[in-house]
Amino acid sequence: MNKEKLESIKNELEDEKAMLEVKIDTLEQGEDFGDDIDSLEEEADESTEWQNQTAASQVLRERLADIDSALARMEKGTFGKCEECGEDIGMDMLQVNSTSKLCRSCKKLAREEENA
């Protein structure tokens, strides 16, 4: 992979990371939805909302962890190599998912195992 391409992926990931951190902060600090419990129905709504927010922030945190790990691999110079077999992941895969840790064939195997 050439340096320019790597730099541009890195910039994109860093932008996305900054955006995610803001979103997670917003979600986890929550809007103030605790003080106005005046009916049971509303209380239930608020609890569902809280669960949704927690689930959403969980997804964002997982994405953030993927980005961190991709950035760490860039530091080490192993970005773009499959963690499983050490082959190049390939630009086509990275274009779809720049934080992918596996090459196409290892990813396929992992998916088959997951579904087994």
Ligand SMILES: [Zn+2]
């Ligand atoms: Zn592989």
